[in-house]
Amino acid sequence: MNDKIRVAVVGAGNIARAHLNAYVQSGRAEIVAVADVVEEIAQARAEEFDCKAYTGHREMFDSEDIQAISVCTPPIAHREVTEAALERGLAVLCEKPLARTVEEAQAMVKAADRTNGILMTALCHRFHPAVCALREMITAGRLGQIIHFHNRFAFRFVGVENTWFVNPEIAGGGILLDTAVHSVDLFRFLVGEVESAWARLHTTLPGLKVEDSAILHVHSTEGADGVIECSWVTPVSEAAIWLYGTRGEAVVDYAAAELRYRLEGDDDWTRVPDEGPNRFVGEINHFLDCVVNGTKPTVDGREGLRALEILAAGYRSAKSGCAESTAE
Ligand SMILES: NC(=O)c1ccc[n+]([C@@H]2O[C@H](COP(=O)([O-])OP(=O)(O)OC[C@H]3O[C@@H](n4cnc5c(N)ncnc54)[C@H](O)[C@@H]3O)[C@@H](O)[C@H]2O)c1
Numbered sequence: 001m002n003d004k005i006r007v008a009v010v011g012a013g014n015i016a017r018a019h020l021n022a023y024v025q026s027g028r029a030e031i032v033a034v035a036d037v038v039e040e041i042a043q044a045r046a047e048e049f050d051c052k053a054y055t056g057h058r059e060m061f062d063s064e065d066i067q068a069i070s071v072c073t074p075p076i077a078h079r080e081v082t083e084a085a086l087e088r089g090l091a092v093l094c095e096k097p098l099a100r101t102v103e104e105a106q107a108m109v110k111a112a113d114r115t116n117g118i119l120m121t122a123l124c125h126r127f128h129p130a131v132c133a134l135r136e137m138i139t140a141g142r143l144g145q146i147i148h149f150h151n152r153f154a155f156r157f158v159g160v161e162n163t164w165f166v167n168p169e170i171a172g173g174g175i176l177l178d179t180a181v182h183s184v185d186l187f188r189f190l191v192g193e194v195e196s197a198w199a200r201l202h203t204t205l206p207g208l209k210v211e212d213s214a215i216l217h218v219h220s221t222e223g224a225d226g227v228i229e230c231s232w233v234t235p236v237s238e239a240a241i242w243l244y245g246t247r248g249e250a251v252v253d254y255a256a257a258e259l260r261y262r263l264e265g266d267d268d269w270t271r272v273p274d275e276g277p278n279r280f281v282g283e284i285n286h287f288l289d290c291v292v293n294g295t296k297p298t299v300d301g302r303e304g305l306r307a308l309e310i311l312a313a314g315y316r317s318a319k320s321g322c323a324e325s326t327a328e
Contacts, residue, residue, distance in 0.1 A: 004030040005291050008066045010057045010081050011073030012036035012045035015095055019070040019122075020049050022284035025277070029068075029288060035060045057081050061088050068291050070122070071095055075177070076170045079104045082119065083111045091118035093287045097181045098304030100172025102312050102328060105305040112301050118290050120297035121304030123185045127282030130252045130259040130274045134243065135190055137250060142263065144247030149191050149226035151241045153179040154213075157232035165232075166210050174201070174210025175230045176311050183228040184218060184310045185303065186241060192220040198323040199314035204233045216314050219323065 007023055009016050012034045023029040033052040036042035046053035054060035057069075061084065068091040071081045078099050082092050092112075098121045099105040112119035125131055137143055157165070164170040171177055176199065188194060196219045201211035213231035220226070239254035248263035257274040277285075290297050313324040 002030065004028060005068055005288055006030050006032045006064075006066050007068045007070070008033045008035065008051075008060060008064065009045075009070045009072055010035045010060075010085075011071065011077070011095075012041050013072065016045060016070070016072040018280045019072055019093075019284065020045070022278075022280040024049070025281050026284050026288060028285070032064050032066055033060050058084060061085065061090070066090060068093070068118075068287070074164045074170050075100045075172050076164075079108055082108050086111045086115045086117040086119065089115070089117065091120075091287070091291045093120045093122055093283075094301075094304070095122045096124075096185075096304065097172060097177045097308060097311075098301060099308065100170075100177075102305065102308050105301070105308050109301040109305050118294075118297065119301035120287050120290065121299050121301060121307075122283060123182060123299050123303065123307070124279045124283045125182050125186050126189050126299055127286065128252070128254075128274075128279040129276060129282070130254075130257075130272070131186065131190070131241070132282075133259050133272055134241070134250055134252055137261065138190060138243070138245075142247065143243065143245030143250060143261075144264075146191050146224050146243060146245045148244040149187055149218075149224065149241070150228075150243075151183045151186060151226070152229040152238050153183060154229060154231040154234045154239075155237040156235050160212065160232050161205050161208060166208050166212075168210055171210070173311070173315065174203075174208070174214075175212055175232055176201075176214050176216065176314060178232075179230045180214060180216055180228055180314070181307050181311060183216070183226075183230065185299075185307045187218055187220075187226045187228070188303075188306065188310075190241070190243065191224050191226060192222050194218045194226075194310045194326050195221045196323045196325050197310050197313040198317045201315075201318045202231075214314075217323070218310065
């Protein structure tokens with residue numbers, strides 16, 4: 001008997017491949033179909049993953065016996081696809097940002113509540129093994145009281161000016177909605193709830209309607225501070241989290257694939273190599289667990305909504321020049 005979970009993916013571009021590979025690696029899913037508005041992309045991905053191709057998600061939902069979907073379209077389509085799936089009783093893993101705006105995300109959370117459905121936000125860094133190990137250290141009190149968080153996700157996104165990522169109608173914003181959405185979620189996951197946010201936005205590339213770099217300062221309800229840096233235009237790729245507490249400090253170094261820490265009294269750094277599974281496999285496995293057990297994802301629609309509320313406060317602050325409350 002085939003007791004695998006029957007899944008499909010809507011939007012078959014870049015990140016869809018990570019979802020599809022993770023479904024394969026989980027060994028627990030049967031990939032039934034993919035849908036993409038561009039027929040050649042749908043066909044190519046269907047051939048690659050040996051499943052059916054559709055150009056419309058509604059047609060796919062009506063024609064196939066599916067239990068769960070990944071939404072891997074640009075943000076403009078997240079709400080429509082998610083609501084259509086939830087109405088049919090499908091579990092949804094929706095890519096970040098959950099939506100373009102707080103209002104859209106609120107509607108998606110309401111749809112999940114109304115249908116009693118599963119809505120997970122694909123904030124994959126929560127499943128990065130070194131981040132999980134760091135969270136365990138914090139929870140066990142090994143770093144003491146957390147004072148400062150610093151995170152940088154920056155790289156040169158060649159040709160970004162020709163993509164949907166810089167179209168505010170499609171993306172909802174610039175790099176804050178692309179990478180800082182992960183960063184604010186990481187701050188909440190590791191440090192705590194965000195009370196206020198302050199951002200300074202930079203637009204370096206000519207003719208762009210959105211920010212291509214930003215600095216965001218977040219302040220927690222417990223008094224800790226976070227500095228988040230992000231850029232699409234700096235040539236050296238950097239992805240790291242530095243965390244400073246009263247009893248020690250720790251670094252999640254994505255390039256070195258390790259967590260390293262140095263506690264009070266230590267003469268040197270202790271290095272913990274990241275031995276996987278990769279964060280997409282961890283994310284997909286959690287989603288599949290929720291589908292099988294009918295449980296709520298740890299990173300549900302409300303968590304995705306909260307990240308957008310913090311970024312909205314960041315955008316408001318960039319206009320006002322003052323830190324803004326994250327309360328909606
Ligand atoms: N978690 C991560 O690390 C990560 C990384 C990259 C992208 N993303 C997110 O994943 C989403 C997709 O990004 P991408 O880089 O894969 O973009 P992409 O442009 O490579 O792929 C998106 C695909 O969706 C298709 N599409 C557009 N509207 C559609 C619709 N209504 N129905 C079906 N298909 C539709 C497009 O034709 C395209 O093939 C975005 O929300 C992005 O922010 C997340």
